[in-house]
Amino acid sequence: MKIFLDTANLESIRKFNDMGLLDGITTNPSLMSKEGGNPKDAMAEITKIIKGDVSLEVVSTEYSGMIEEGKRLRQYGKNVVVKVPMTPDGLKACKSLSSEGIPVNVTLIFSANQALLAAKSGAKYVSPFIGRLDDIGQDGMHLIREIKEVFSNYDFGTQILVASVRHPLHVVDAAKIGADVVTLPPDVLDKMLQHPLTKIGLQNFLADWDKLKSGNPDIKI
Ligand code: G3P
DSSP states (O other), rough: OOEEEEEHHHHHHHHHHHOOOOOOEEEHHHHHHHHSOHHHHHHHHOOOOOOOOEEEEEOOOHHHHHHHHHHHHHOOTTTTTEEEEEEHHHHHHHHHHHHHTTEEEEEOOOOOHHHHHHTTTOOSSEBHHHHHHHHTTTHHHHHHHHHHHHHTTTTOEEEEEBBBSSSHHHHHHHHHHSSSSSOOOOOHHHHHHHHHHHHHHHHHHHHHHHHHHHTTOOOOO
């Protein structure tokens, strides 16, 4: 399963990229707004740092504006995936951009039927938002299971990009189902790195090493 980071925060992107964890990045207007500044600078920098796919989202809601913005966004790099909303105009833009060889991520997916339609329109990725479904008392992960089952019957080539991830359990569950990608907020990836027994284990190793060293101060690894 590929791991994308769901952020426009350059510090987090560099931090996890240096660990070799990132296959790509997803952004959206809210994430851009959270960082402030000029989003153009962030987009240029992210597409430089990351070799894999970087989703940059349009803000137009009608077809011609989406096409215009999609083409402008694509100028940031060959790794740019144009993110469009799951609307009739979004699907029309998805079909046009995809047939010109520009990959598209259809976002704001909340049902298996929406995912099916986005795949039919040629999307490279569909982004089901599982956390937002959980928030309203529906089982977000059930949607991932459904989309996986539907896609496995056909040959769309569209990847399931699990979005709106809230905690590490979402990630394990998505991996068990066989989702293609999860996009993670930096705090979720941070939590995945940690385990209390790892911390205690390391403290014990170092304390034992100090004991050994106290009798032989010149010892070095
Ligand atoms: O990339 C968009 C998606 O991950 C949004 O997540 O937390 O705003 O529901 P959230």
